[in-house]
Structures are given as structure tokens and as C-alpha cells.
Amino acid sequence: TALTGSVEIPVPEYFNGTIRLLAVAVGGDKLGFASSQSIAQQDFVIEPQLPYFVSPGDEFEVGATVANTVVGSGADVQLAIKVIPPESFEALETKPILLTVPEGQDQSFRVRMKAGSLPGEQEIRFVAEGIGKITGASETISVRPAHPFRTSLQTGIYRPDKDGDNAEKHLSPTRTLYPQLRRVTASISQSPLSLGRALMGYLKEYPYGCTEQLVSVAFPAVIFGTNEDFGLSNEDVKRFTSRAFQVLSARQLADGSFAMWDGMYESDPLFSVYATHFLLEGSKRQLEIPTIVLERATKWVKDFSAEPKYELPLQLAKAYALYLQTQSGTVVSKEALAFQQDLDRQWGTDWRESAIALFLAGAFSSMKMDEQAKALLKAPPEVWKGDAPWPLSDAALYGAIYSWISSKHFSADTWLSPLDTVIPLERMIRDKSLYSFNASFAILGLSAAAERMPELQSKALRIAAETASKETLPLEVLGKTLLAASVPESAAHLQFSGEAGKIFFFGLEESGFDSDTPQPIAAGVSLHRELKNGAGEMKAAFSLNEKVEVTLFLKAEKGANQVAVVELIPGGFEVDLSDEGLANRRSLHE
Structure with a gap:
């Protein structure tokens, strides 16, 4: 039976090339096909050339190559070129652009523009007109803020014993943000979880991806589950936990511990114990965790805690590992007492002021060894005097662990009031001493303290x-x-x-993204940048066709941990991933 019909498929204006058409017919016992092809092209082929992205206020060049494909047009074809910027952009060159483009050849041009303040995708239109014909092409450019997306927090507590009857407190927004992706939220509660919501907002937007950071983002989602009050949607919980489970599966090493990054063959003991703690809490809540990963991790925790440790950071990891075993019902009284004696011999009583003592206190309490437990539980001091290596020097982390251990494992006559356990955590936020690990542990501590406080609203x-x-x-x-x-x-x-x-x-x-340039922060770490050209000469400005060698000098007044340096690449430049470029990358330590 003969059939006729037609199908129309619009060809985008940016497409210039061969279109192949295939038709296939299938009958009861026969198969037939036909093919054809056609060349689709504009009279003038325009190939725009733009930077991938720019920042508001950047001055930059855009251009295009224009080819003349009009058959019989001759060698003297004059084309008038228009470059139409988006409304928020400013054209810095307004003189007419005229090109002579012979038949079968092409010519290029460039013009300067200034990016406007509106972020997001912006379209630049190119139009070529001549010999009675007109052709257009559009290309988009991304306008990205000059500063990275970040989250900042302010918190406070109304305390009748200090503030009297004036039950009113004030805060002021400190940043001017672009409306796109802006999220500014105020919260209030008689539960300390109001502080936890602020911390969760900080973690939800945490931009980095080492094992500890991904676990820290997902840990509160495991503890709370879907909780709109806490700012955790069902989608958030699934996204955070599934990503953490996948990463832990991929980064688990042969001995059961976890590498911090993909492709690494060494683990960090403290964060490996932390990741195992996360998996155990997920298992208690009957989440679909990778069972084999948990089994191998718990075996590693047991093996690790059985080995002698002589450095404070490793001793902290060992105390955490002993505590974690007691949460699975394992009795480690002999090991914990022997470890305590080793610590006393090596450090005297100094170690009892650290988080090592808190984890051992939690372990002893879980094994009903109340006398030993009470002797090690010490509240966070008003002024932190510790000078131990990180993370034992982290006062905020000590407060978070104290809140978790004391609230979970000690009776009301032993631990501080819920308010007193929360105060160090609020101070941590106020002093801007946050990073992913102590923020996540602070949420755990706040959740435990909140369970001990009466539900008042x-x-x-x-x-x-x-x-x-x-x-x-x-x-x-x-x-x-x-x-x-x-x-x-x-x-x-x-x-x-x-x-x-x-x-x-x-x-x-x-x-969100700051629309104003934030004031420089002087907090013990300084950053200096040197720019050199391919010949090794210092320069302050570069054109797009030059090679730039960037050297960053990072200096700390004293030891600093958990530092991330984020370098934003200017529009039109990209990292040199050639063999030579990769070979020239280096880190210098002084």
C-alpha cells in the first residue's frame, strides 16, 4: 500500500553541516530502507568566540569568525556586523564593524564589552548582513559572582539569669547577596536545636568532598531523618546519606579503614573511626547501609584499638574506637583500663583535659563502670588553655563531644545542665571556629542535649x-x-x-553569593598571590593569549588546620592540563 506524508524538523540556526535522512519500512516478511542527505547551512556561517564565564564588572573581548558560503557572490563581499549584548552588558566599542569576506573564505573580528551586575546565563547576538542577505547566531555566556557561594551564621541565647526580664534580642544581616540562590533564614526556639538548624544550613552548602566532610554533612541526616523544623527534607536525607554510603564503599581500603580522597592508599584513623560511627548509627536506624562495608570497618576499629599508640592524635582515635565498640555491646574494660594506665604513664594527668578522656568516660559509662567514668568527665572550661596538637586543641570540638557523651551516658547528678553544655557550642559559632567535623559533632551534641531538656514551646x-x-x-x-x-x-x-x-x-x-566585595578578614592566616608570564616575569595584567603562572603564598601566624584555599579562575582562562603544565605544578613548604 502506498503511503505519503511529511515530517518537519526545524534546523537550529547554529547548525551548519550535513543532515542524513533514513527511512525504514517493515512488513510481515520484508524489510526496506532508503536514505538521503542534505547540506544545511546559512548564507554566512558565524562561529562566536566567547569566554566561558565572566564576573560582574569584567571587561573582556568577544568575537566571531564569519564565513561567506554564498555561491557566486564574488571576491568583494562587504558585510556589516552587529554585536547585540544583553541589556545588563555595556558595549565598550560602538564604531561600525565592516568586513570584506570573499566567497568561500572567512574573516574574524573582536569587540570589547563590560559585564553587568546580573548573574546567570546571558545571551550575546551576532548578526551579519550584506548582498541582500542576513544571518544571525547567538551564544550564551555565564556571569558568575566574583566570590564563592558561602554560608555565614550568627547565633545567641536569651538567658534569664543574665539578661533579666528583657526577653528581646537583636541580630543584623551582615551581607548583601544576589537574589539568585539567596537564602537568609532566622530561627527561634526554646530548644537548642535552633542552633543546630543554623549549623545544618552551614553543612548543607559545604562545598568540599573529602570522606570526613561528606560524612559530616550526612551524619545529622541519619540522626534526625526527615525533619522540616531542622531544615532537612526527605530529598536532603536521601541525597546526603546515599552519597556518603557510595563514597565510603568506594574509598574503603583493604584493612577496612577509609581513605580521605579517591585514589589514596592511606587512611586517617580518627576519621575512619568517625565514618564507622556514622555507619553504626545508620544501622541502628535501619537504613540501607552497605553491610559488608560496615563489617569490615568494625573489624578495623577493633584491630586499631588493640594496637599501642603513643601520639596524642592517634590516642584520641583509639579512645574513640574503644568507645565505639561499647556502643555495639562489646566489653572492652580490660583494654580501656590498660589504655588509661598507659596515658597516665606517658602524660601524667594532662591528657584528662582532652577529648581522649571524654571518649573513655563514655566507654566506661556504657560498661557500667561509673566510678571510672565520672572521674574522666570534665566540663568545657570558660577559657580554653590547651596547646595540644590538633584536633585536641579544638575547644569547640571538645564542647561538642562533651555534650554528646554527657547527655547520652550520664545521669542528671553527674553532668552539667543542658544549657551549660550548649553554651560552648554557641560560642563556637559566635567565634567563627567552625569547620565540617566540629559542626557536625556539635549537632550530635545539641540533639543529645535537647533530648534531656523539657519540651517547652x-x-x-x-x-x-x-x-x-x-x-x-x-x-x-x-x-x-x-x-x-x-x-x-x-x-x-x-x-x-x-x-x-x-x-x-x-x-x-x-x-548565597555576595554582591559586594566582603571586607578582608585578618584571623591568623594571610594569602599573597604572585603572577608571572611564560618567561617568568612578574606582571599585574595579562591578555587572553598569554600563559599565567600563579603562585599562592599561604602564611599562618601559628599552626592552622582544616584550611581550604579556593582560587577563582578569571573568565577566558583555564587550567593548563598538558603534560608540561601538570609537570610544572608544585608545592613549596617553608
């Missing part, structure tokens, strides 16, 4: 925004025990209020 809790014109706007709060509100861009100040005499916790989370 005052209807008097309020959040209001004050604009620059002094107008007060009550904010709509959502949640049950933890109330949160989205903060409008017009807010200059925030007012948190509650019921006199009743403690409440409050926080402000600001996440």
Missing part, C-alpha cells in the same frame, strides 16, 4: 524585621518546636522576642 516566640526606614515587619514563622522565617532583602535588623524568664535560642543563617 512558648506561644510568645516572635521574629520581626526592621527596615532601614524603621518600619517593623512581623515575619511569618513556620515549624512546631523550632520556628523559622525567611528574611526579606529589606531587613536591616531582626528582633527575636520571647517570654520573660524562659530561655530561648535564636539564629540567623545567610547563604
Whole structure:
């Protein structure tokens, strides 16, 4: 039976080339096909050339190569070129662009532009017109903020014993953010989990991917599960936990410990114990964890804790490993007592001021060895005096571990009040001593402390925004025990209020891209950059066709840990991944 018909498929204006057409017919006992091809091309083929991305205010060049494919047009074809920038861009060259493009040949041109302040994808239009014909082509360029996405936190506590009856507190947003991807949230609660929500907001946007960091992001999701009050959606929980489980499966070494990055063959003992703790908590909550990974990890924890350790960081990992075994019902009393004696012989009583003592206290308490446990549980001091190597020198981490151990394993007559366990964690946020590990452990500690506090929810809790014109706007709060509100861009100040005499916790989370250049921070670490050309000469400015050697000098006033240096590459440049470029990369230590 003869059939006729047609199908129309639009060809994009950017496509110039051969289109192949295939038709296949299938009958009961026969198969037939036909093919054809056609060349689709514009009269003038325009190939735009743009940087991959630019930042607001950047001045840069765009251009294009224009080919004349009009048959019979001759050698003297004059083309008028228009470059139409997006509304937010500024054309720095306004003179007409005229090209002579003979038939079958091409010519190139370049013009300068200045990027506007609107971030996101922007379209630049190129138009070539001549000999009665007109052709256009468009290309997009990404406008990216000059500063990386980051999250900053402010928190506080209303304490009737110190603040009296004035149950009102204030915070002010400190950053001007682009509206795109801006998230500014204020929270208030009579539970310390208000601080935990702020920390979770910090972790959710954490940009790095070592084993510890991925586990730290996922750990609170395992503890809390889907919890809208806490800012954890069902999608968040699935995404964080599945990614962590996959990474742990991929990075587990032959002995059962975990490498920090893909392709590494050495593990960090402390973070390997931490990852095992994460898997055990997931197993308790009947999550679909990789069983074989957990079995191998728990065996490694047992083997590791049986070995003698003589350095404080390794001794911290061993104490953590002994504690972790007791959480699975394993009795390690003999090993824990022997380890305590070894520590006393090596360090006297100094080690008892560290997190090593806290993990041993938790282990002893779990084994009903109350006398030994109470002797090792010491509250965080008001002023941290430790000068031990990291992470034992981390006061915030000590406070987080103390809150977890004391709340989980000690009775009310032994540990501090829930408020006193939370104060060091709030101080950690206020002093900006956060990183992924202590932030995640702080959430664990806050969750444990919150379980020991009575569930009080005052209807008097309020959040209001004050604009620059002094107008007060009550904010709509959502949640049950933890109330949160989205903060409008017009807010200059925030007012948190509650019921006199009743403690409440409050926080402000600001996440996004800064539209203003943040003030430089001087906090013990300085960064200096040197730029050299291919000949090794120092320069301050480079053209797009030059090779740039970037040397970063990082200097710390004293030892610093958990430092990430993020270098943003200017638009139009890319990392040299050639054999020569990779061979020239080096790290210099002084």
C-alpha cells in the first residue's frame, strides 16, 4: 500500500553541516530502507568566540569568525556586523564593524564589552548582513559572582539569669547577596536545636568532598531523618546519606579503614573511626547501609584499638574506637583500663583535659563502670588553655563531644545542665571556629542535649524585621518546636522576642553569593598571590593569549588546620592540563 506524508524538523540556526535522512519500512516478511542527505547551512556561517564565564564588572573581548558560503557572490563581499549584548552588558566599542569576506573564505573580528551586575546565563547576538542577505547566531555566556557561594551564621541565647526580664534580642544581616540562590533564614526556639538548624544550613552548602566532610554533612541526616523544623527534607536525607554510603564503599581500603580522597592508599584513623560511627548509627536506624562495608570497618576499629599508640592524635582515635565498640555491646574494660594506665604513664594527668578522656568516660559509662567514668568527665572550661596538637586543641570540638557523651551516658547528678553544655557550642559559632567535623559533632551534641531538656514551646516566640526606614515587619514563622522565617532583602535588623524568664535560642543563617566585595578578614592566616608570564616575569595584567603562572603564598601566624584555599579562575582562562603544565605544578613548604 502506498503511503505519503511529511515530517518537519526545524534546523537550529547554529547548525551548519550535513543532515542524513533514513527511512525504514517493515512488513510481515520484508524489510526496506532508503536514505538521503542534505547540506544545511546559512548564507554566512558565524562561529562566536566567547569566554566561558565572566564576573560582574569584567571587561573582556568577544568575537566571531564569519564565513561567506554564498555561491557566486564574488571576491568583494562587504558585510556589516552587529554585536547585540544583553541589556545588563555595556558595549565598550560602538564604531561600525565592516568586513570584506570573499566567497568561500572567512574573516574574524573582536569587540570589547563590560559585564553587568546580573548573574546567570546571558545571551550575546551576532548578526551579519550584506548582498541582500542576513544571518544571525547567538551564544550564551555565564556571569558568575566574583566570590564563592558561602554560608555565614550568627547565633545567641536569651538567658534569664543574665539578661533579666528583657526577653528581646537583636541580630543584623551582615551581607548583601544576589537574589539568585539567596537564602537568609532566622530561627527561634526554646530548644537548642535552633542552633543546630543554623549549623545544618552551614553543612548543607559545604562545598568540599573529602570522606570526613561528606560524612559530616550526612551524619545529622541519619540522626534526625526527615525533619522540616531542622531544615532537612526527605530529598536532603536521601541525597546526603546515599552519597556518603557510595563514597565510603568506594574509598574503603583493604584493612577496612577509609581513605580521605579517591585514589589514596592511606587512611586517617580518627576519621575512619568517625565514618564507622556514622555507619553504626545508620544501622541502628535501619537504613540501607552497605553491610559488608560496615563489617569490615568494625573489624578495623577493633584491630586499631588493640594496637599501642603513643601520639596524642592517634590516642584520641583509639579512645574513640574503644568507645565505639561499647556502643555495639562489646566489653572492652580490660583494654580501656590498660589504655588509661598507659596515658597516665606517658602524660601524667594532662591528657584528662582532652577529648581522649571524654571518649573513655563514655566507654566506661556504657560498661557500667561509673566510678571510672565520672572521674574522666570534665566540663568545657570558660577559657580554653590547651596547646595540644590538633584536633585536641579544638575547644569547640571538645564542647561538642562533651555534650554528646554527657547527655547520652550520664545521669542528671553527674553532668552539667543542658544549657551549660550548649553554651560552648554557641560560642563556637559566635567565634567563627567552625569547620565540617566540629559542626557536625556539635549537632550530635545539641540533639543529645535537647533530648534531656523539657519540651517547652512558648506561644510568645516572635521574629520581626526592621527596615532601614524603621518600619517593623512581623515575619511569618513556620515549624512546631523550632520556628523559622525567611528574611526579606529589606531587613536591616531582626528582633527575636520571647517570654520573660524562659530561655530561648535564636539564629540567623545567610547563604548565597555576595554582591559586594566582603571586607578582608585578618584571623591568623594571610594569602599573597604572585603572577608571572611564560618567561617568568612578574606582571599585574595579562591578555587572553598569554600563559599565567600563579603562585599562592599561604602564611599562618601559628599552626592552622582544616584550611581550604579556593582560587577563582578569571573568565577566558583555564587550567593548563598538558603534560608540561601538570609537570610544572608544585608545592613549596617553608
